[in-house]
Amino acid sequence: MGIGSWAGLWFALGIPLILMMYLLKRKFIDTPVPSHLLWRRVLENTEANRPWQKLRNRLLMWLQILAAALLAFALMRPFLWTDAGTGGTLVVVADVSASMSAIYASEPGDSETAVAPTRLDILKSEILADTRQADGDLTLIRMGGSPQVVASAADDQASWNRAVEELEPDYARTSYREAISLASAVAEGQQDARIIVYTDGQWSERVEDLPVSVPVEVRRIGGERYRNASIEQFGTDGNRAVGVVANTGNSVLEVGVELSGDGRAQGKETLALQPGERQTVTFDRAEAAEVYRLSLAGLSDDYAADDDAFAFPESGGAVKVLLLSDGNLFLEKALRLSGAEVTRLDLSGNAPTADTEASDTEEGAGKTESTAPPLPEEQPDIVVVEGELPASLRSGTWGQWLGNAARWTIGGKEEAGQPGNRRVELTAHPITRYLSLTEPYFGPLTEGRPAGLQTLLSIGGRPAIAAGTENGQRALWFGFNLQSGDLPLNSEFPVLVSNATTWLSGGRGGGLGRAISGAVVEVPIATGAESALWRPLQGAAFEKNGGATQAVNGNPTSGSGEHAGLASSQVAPSVPGLYAFEQSGNGLEEAPVYLLDVRADASESTAPTAENPVFGAMAATGTTGVSDDMAPNTANGDHRSRLPLTIPLAALIIAIMLTEWGVYRRGRSI
Known part of the structure; x- marks a missing residue:
């Protein structure tokens, strides 16, 4: 026999209270009255109270004491150990939370081996060993981010073994309550049904208030030793990278912390951490990078x-545009509406043009360099040149600087002969998406169409807009001056500028931040995208198979990655690591690429508690919650279940109360 909760023993204090009531009970004396003259004096004597009487053998008192004792005993939730047997319906709940991927260590002195089994490996072997001789129906429930019935009423041992062996860790936030509710619903109404939960006890939710009507047994997987260091926080601030490292285990650790940017090492420190201690580590970033990684080595x-x-970096997603123009309010406003950061450099009157290029050459290259304006503070992503690019900016430091950015050239010297008709023809391209451009007047066409660019718009058979690649950078050419026509006044002009900015930025997407595996992430979807996938770049998902790009617990597309679909609300990948959200579609040459840091649920990093708090006080009728100190000894093969005594005791208390009512009605005759 066992006791579920010793707290019910407090209700046994009702027994001395019952005895006290009988000790203080008022006692009346039967006295013959010969005359009514003495009635008043006798009445006063018979109403006298006689406390602290000698207890008499009364059946009513013993029934009340027995009822109080049984009530206190029932509130202690007693149970009897019984042989579990192999028949009936067995519902197995397998904990596949992230903490189950930890290395199994039963004792503090266990030796560390090169290939050590994980808690999940031990869980699988325990399940297979316990169910090898089962002759009833077997149901396997996977307790992860969302509970799932993996095998239902299986009577084929081969299929059951295969379902158990295919269990994999789930790094999402585990749905403990939903899994126990599902197990209870599956076992409800089944003959001789019982539930066995295999877990490491590292739960973040309590389930003691759930109505479970069948016996529940907990098999604990894990041991006393737990060595773990965790990166709790990491971010960049200006020229610094700051992280918080914590020792979530129960052993003293010496941890090496390494910082890298785009795969290049930038710093390393060593920390000594006591159990439960956390320290902040700060690095000065040696060079800029698109993504930084903090790892424990x-x-x-x-x-x-x-x-x-x-x-x-915070500025990773911003598109920086350098506008070289004498002043064009409509163009500058449209660029800002597209979300770009615009810096305008006015070169009118102080920079040489193509007409003065010959004189500049005669005076020497030194003058070209001296007449160039100072370089902006930040390297732009796109350079928009309205008119002709000054000669002083085509070579030297400016030439090298502008060669690292995409270029959009607008207008120039007008051609002598113009087309006879103004018929507009468009070619499908991301820049011309959602546009017709049949209404605006573009003005006279200009000279100098670059070779090797694809014509996107033609007027009267002559190129007016072309796009392509020059010197490894994207290039866009408008063969007309914006001031010579009414295109900037047309409603399609902001859309055209937005399409041009998106295409010229070369698919620049930036970082989406950090998300827990399985969480919903909002991702901007490119226009025209027909499919998308999560591609692992670094971390556990990428390194799992020797660094090969692979599908990660999902439906692969294009041979690798995790299928994402086209909705803006995406589910984060199931394995921690760095991922790139890649989109593709017909006519979509290059969509923005977004990076996401996927992490496991932080609550899975902490050390398991010494006692399992999950099934400490299941309150429903018939529930047999098992705390860790009361669970059967699975190591010795003693697999038993518990028979609750709450219902029989409740029935006995009701019977005693009915008997007590009968005694009370009969009065003093008993």
């Missing part, structure tokens, strides 16, 4: 899912 801990974190 030289540490052999039990749980590796929290050893990496990624961060993205």
Whole structure:
């Protein structure tokens, strides 16, 4: 026999209260009255109270004491150990949360091996060993981010073994309550049904208030030793990278912390951490990078899912545009409406043009360099040149600087002969998407169409807009002056500028931040995208198969990656690491690429508690919650279930109360 909760013993204090009531009970004396003259004096004597009487053998008192004792005993939730047997319906709940991927260590002195089994490996072997001789129906429930019935009423041992062996860790936030509710619903109404939960006890939710009407048994997987260091926070601030490293285990650790940017090492420190201690580490970033990685090196801990974190510079997603123009309010406003950061450089009157290029050459290259304006503080992503690019900006430092950015050239010297008709023809391209451009007047066409660019718009058979690649950078050419026509006044002009900015930025997407595996992430979807996928770049997902790009627990497209679909609300990949959200479609040459740091649920990093708090006080009728100290000894093969005594005791208390009512009605005759 066992006791579910010793707290019910407090209700046994009702027994001395019952005895006290009988000790203080008023006692009346039967006295013959010979005359009514003495009635008043006798009445006063018979109403006298006689406290602290000698207890008499009364059946009513013993029934009340027995009822109080049984009530206190029932509130202690007693149970009897019984042989579990192999018949009936068995519902197995397998905990596949992120913490189950930790290395199994039963004792503090266990030796560390090169290939150590994980808690999930031990869980699988325990399930297979316990169900090898089962002759009833077997149901396997996978307890992860969303509970799932993996095998239902299986009576084929081969298929059951295969379902157990295929269990994999789930790094999402585990739905513990939903899994127990599902197990209860499956077992409800089944003959001789019982539930066995295999877990490491590292739960973030309590389920004691759930109505479970069948016996529940908990098999604990894990041990006393737990070595783990975790990166709790990581981010970049200006020229610094700051991280918070914590020791979530129960052993002293010496941790190496490494910072890298785009795969290049930028710093390393060593920390000594006591159990439960956390320290902040700061690095000065040596060079700019698109993505930074903070990782724990030289540490052999039990749980590796929290050893990496990624961060993205705050300005990673902004598109910087340098506008070289004498002044065009409509163009500048349209660029800003597209979300770009615009810096305008007015070169009118102080920079030589193509007409003065010959004189500049005669005086020497030194003059060209001296007449150039100072370089802006930041390298632009796009350079928009309205008119002709000054000769002083075509060579030297400016020439090298502008060669690293995409270029959009607008207008120039007008041609002598113009087309006879103004018929507009468009070619499908991301720049011309959603546009007709049949209404605006473009003005006279200009000279100097670059060779090798694809014509996107022609007027009277002559190129007016062309796009392509020059010197490894994207290039866009408008063969007309914006001031000579009414295109800037047309409603399609902002759309044209937005399309041009998006295409010229070369698919620049930036970072989406950090998300827990399985969480919903908002991702901008490119116009024309027909399919998308998550591609692993770094971390556990990328390194799992020797660094090969692979599908990660999803439906692959194009042979690799995790299929994402076209909705703006996307589910983060299931394995921690750095991912790129890639989109594709007909006519979509290059869509923005967005980076996401996927992490496991932080609550899975902490050390399991010494006692399992999950099934400490299941309150529903018939529930047999098992705390860790009361669970059967699975190591010795003693697999037993518990028979609750709450219902029989409740029935006995009701019977005693009915008997007590009968005694009360009969009065003093008993």
